[in-house]
Amino acid sequence: MADKLKITLVKSPIGAVPKHRKTVEALGLKKMQKTVELPDNAAVRGMIQQVRHLVKVEEA
Incomplete structure (x- = not known):
């Protein structure tokens, strides 16, 4: 697991x-x-899971 996540609204x-x-x-x-x-x-991670259809996630 990375220590940071890059989250982009797509x-x-x-x-x-x-x-x-x-x-x-x-x-x-x-x-x-x-x-x-x-x-x-x-x-x-829970927040991302809820809106996974709206965002793109990368490990930073």
Whole structure:
């Protein structure tokens, strides 16, 4: 497991379930194609799992 994850928003959350929209925002993703680096832990992995259809994840 890497110590950081690069998470990129690749699909718009506009038509998504409101809970998924809030999860994307909680990950720190505000605009399309923007990338954030977050620590690789269980909480972040769970958030990614919930919105896996909207984001692309790479190990950094």
